[in-house]
Structures are given as C-alpha cells and as structure tokens.
Amino acid sequence: MAIYLTKESKVLVQGMTGAEGMKHTRRMLAAGTDVVGGVNPRKAGRTVDFDNRTVPVFGSVREGIERTGADVTVVFVPPAFAEAAVVEAADAGVGLAVVITEGIPVHDSVALTAHARAKGTRVVGPNCPGLITPGQSNAGIIPPDITKPGRIGLVSKSGTLTYQLMYELRDIGFSTCVGIGGDPVVGTSHIDCLAAFEDDPDTELIVLIGEIGGDAEERAAAHIRAHVTKPVVAYIAGFTAPEGRTMGHAGAIVSGSSGTARAKKEALESVGVRVGSTPTETARHVLQALDAPAGAAPDGAARDGARA
Known part of the structure; x- marks a missing residue:
C-alpha cells in the first residue's frame, strides 16, 4: 500500500x-x-x-x-x-x-x-518537493530513480535530506516519501504522516526528518508517545545554526531557547526515537532497527516505558 x-x-x-x-x-x-x-x-x-x-x-x-x-x-x-x-x-x-x-x-x-x-x-506543502510512492506515482520534483518500493515511510521538512535518506536506504526502499515543506505554515504535518504510516500495513518503520524552528518535532514526539507503535528514527538539521538567523527554510529560525535542534532531539529521544547526528548515522539506525528481533526493538521498549 x-x-x-x-x-x-x-x-x-x-x-x-x-x-x-x-x-x-x-x-x-x-x-x-x-x-x-x-x-x-x-x-x-x-x-x-x-x-x-x-x-x-x-x-x-x-x-x-x-x-x-x-x-x-x-x-x-x-x-x-x-x-x-x-x-x-x-x-x-x-x-x-x-x-x-x-x-x-x-x-x-x-x-x-x-x-x-x-x-x-x-x-x-507549500515550498516542498512533493511526495512519491516508488514504483507507483510521483507528484512533485522528487527524483524517482534514487530508490525503490520498500517498507520504510519517510516524512521530511527538507527536500535535499529527503533525497539523501532515500539514497542511503535505497536497498531497502520506501512505501511513500512525503516532503511536507519547511515554511512556517504547511498543510500536512509530521503528525499527519505519522498517523497515516502507522495505519499503513506495508510500512514497517518511519523516518522523520526535522529541522530547527517551531515546535513541530516536539508535538510529533508527543504523538509518537501516545499513538505510534512502529519504530521511528529521526534526524534533526541545524545543530550549528546561529541564533536569530533564518537557515534555508523560512520556518527554520531559532529565537532564544525556542526551536533548537537539541530540544527537538531530546523530545524525540525521550519517547524512544533513535536520532542520528548525521544522515548516514540515521540510515545506520534504520538498518539496526529493522534487523532487531520482533518485540525487542529498543525504540518500542523505550516508548512503552515512556507511556507507563
């Protein structure tokens, strides 16, 4: 699906x-x-x-x-x-x-x-690369030849990082990849995609890519704690971004202690999400999570503990 x-x-x-x-x-x-x-x-x-x-x-x-x-x-x-x-x-x-x-x-x-x-x-969107279901349909500007159909669902604020993770995990492949855009206001959120992937029987693991600015990733972490049973792996861009300067997307701006990469990473890790420090490390986390025996994935164990 x-x-x-x-x-x-x-x-x-x-x-x-x-x-x-x-x-x-x-x-x-x-x-x-x-x-x-x-x-x-x-x-x-x-x-x-x-x-x-x-x-x-x-x-x-x-x-x-x-x-x-x-x-x-x-x-x-x-x-x-x-x-x-x-x-x-x-x-x-x-x-x-x-x-x-x-x-x-x-x-x-x-x-x-x-x-x-x-x-x-x-x-x-807006300001997004669109979405692709490999082998089925591609609506937008995502290069279709960097991956294949598979069992990972991906939701990302960044177009470029969408492409990189698709390529890094090309041997496993993706159910659907959704680039939601990095503007301050977007029509589809991380949470919307998390819920859809949770309900998709062909998605086994979810990759979430976020970035500095706003609180979308913190809200996604709360949703994961309450509603997501599948393993989730994340990457947050912007750890070295200077305060008060827009970086890349219009919504990627840190003001004071709000919207920092560290805060987002801590929120996600607190609910059992593995967060990579680089896209390549994030891909390694995905491979480790998919190889974990059923019922023994550390993501799920940590998340169950967080719910308790």
Missing part, C-alpha cells in the same frame, strides 16, 4: 505549460505517474507532447476533473497566484493538492491551507 498517492491517482498540473511545470511533468510521466492534464486558462484546448504521451490543457481544475476524473493536483504557479490556484482546486473537489511553489507569503499560506481544510482537500 501507500499513503496519499498510489498508482490509481490521476494527476493534474497547474502551471504545466511553464518552464518548471514542463520539466517536472515530463519527469513525473517518466516515473509512471498518470498525469491526465494541465491547467492554464489562456491555453485551454491545446495539447502538450511529452515524449510518448500527449497531455491536454484545461481551462480550469473543475473542467479537468470532469473530463478526466483527476483527484490530485500539483501546483507550479508563481507565488502571487498560488493561493488562488489552491482555492480553485479545493472548490473543484480535488482530494490532494501538492504545492511546490516557494516564496508564498505567510498570510496566503494561512488562507489557502484553511480553505482547503474546510473543503476536505489535503495540502502537501
């Missing part, structure tokens, strides 16, 4: 006819994604040829859904138009909106995620 995205998913691309949309639509198609159409009101009625596939362009998301049965949209539109694009998709009834666009103003992100939630649309 998988979470959020499967081989049955039918994908629209908002912004498909732009440079980035064209490039990544071609890559998604090559990965086996069922891209059924693009959306651009100014180019409605045209088609675009991608190697061996001709993809129609629709004037609206609603038209695309009515014509193709699409249930996923990937958003590549510029930041100024991203809120309107997601609102349009949610109003049309799309189940999943993957927002790749970076640089969206925070107030727009608040509005688009709230509107989508009210309409029953899950937003992944």
